Amino acid sequence: MDDLYRDYILEHYKRPQNFGELDPHDLEALEHNPLCGDELGVHIRVRDGRIEDLRFHGHGCAISQASASIASEELKGMSLAEVGELDADWMIELLGIPVSATRRKCALLNLKVVRGAVTGDNAWPS
């Protein structure tokens, strides 16, 4: 069993949940990982101040794609205020694998784009 590329990570990478377009949507954002050229965007539908539904789109490595897939189910139903409070530890813990410093950007790309869409804060997590 590989420490990083565990079965569930590879499963999410190969068959990511909540990937595609969502139209109509209320919020959207697109982020690049400047180191590797990866690209991840999100469409979010909001109802009563909560994320009713969301879809990711783009391309990236197994870590960034699996992170987005795993986070997507947790994000559904969350209030926008709660999303604004999510931090890196939440994502890393949710991912459940040891992430090296260089791969941290990959793991956090989805939260960066979701936070960007919800709060307009593009500087996170620096």
Added chain:
Amino acid sequence: MPPVAERALDLRADFPIFARGPGQAPLIYLDSGATSQKPRVVIDALADHLRSDNANVHRGVYPLAQRADAAFEHARERIAALTGAEPRTTIFTKNATEAINLVAYAWGRANVGPGDAVLITQMEHHANIVPWQVLCRERGATLRYLELDQRGELSLAALDGELARGNVKLVAFAHVSNVLGTINPVAEMAARVRAAGAVSLIDGAQAVPQMPVDVERIGADFYAWTGHKALGPTGIGVLHGRAELLDQMPPFLTGGDMIASVDFDGASWNELPFKFEAGTPMVAEAVGLAAAADYLAGVGMDRVREHELALTGYLLEGLSGVPGLRVVGPPEAASRGALASFTIEGLHPHDIAELLGREGVCVRAGHHCAQPLMRCLGVGATARASLGVYNERADIDALITALEHSREIFGL
């Protein structure tokens, strides 16, 4: 069977980083396109200079300072000799990026104006794109891109067509692509650029470390390269320029050492090459790079190329046996430098690099500072294996084995 160099080089023992202690896994270094490893003679030359000959240059009259002066200018002669250039027109910069910026600022701002065009190619490194974007935006000029063909090569006919549109002031292009490996016909291109009344700048960062380069024979107006990819230290790059152009150009950076005299109202400029070397230069780095130039000249750049060409053939053949793997750039080794960028279906380049790294195999993954080219290729990223004089067939065997393991881990 892939070609085998008649006299394969056996230089690994010259490079201390490859020495392994008991139980240490071997270092399989396939990232020389990013930076080369350093032979002992370079490390020793740097350390010896700092230990025994260190003083500031161009100022002191005491014997130690004179030794430093002599070491610095002797270094310039040996570095210039590696590429067939004159010391007077061999300018030290921080790296190839700064060398290109020097031309974009000092030559570009004096010679490119509204309505003019700068022509570059779709295969350029960001270092040979962004300075021209900034220049053109600032001067109201147009930046145009010479397109690649299906093989990832440039066409001289397309170059002629672009030049015929007129108003092209400068054409900048890589000698060897850091992604595709494509070796461009630089002498033919420089001649066409000259005939059209434009100025050429060649980015030789990938070429100088791996093949014979003669800037006079190429006929480049400007030729930029960097020390750290050519077995030398970081912190030193080189710009060769045509004397008439360099003489006419205003300085780039200003300050000490680049002046002839300064009074309260102004200053006059020092002679070449010092006009373009403001402040205390990279003396120890020059001494180190000169040792690298001597080392490469001692091996012989023809032999370096022969060795790496044979290994590139072996690399391409090995990669062709990996299912789902696609190499970008010209298919045959003879048309490319010693590197291969590739993608594998179902396996992202970052994951490839991570998994190979665990087996001691060092490759690069990402856009290789060539995002426009990545868009042309229709990929977000590639993995890249690039070779140096110290690589052997066993390194490539280790790469192929590690790629097979990576596919297994991903269930491919």
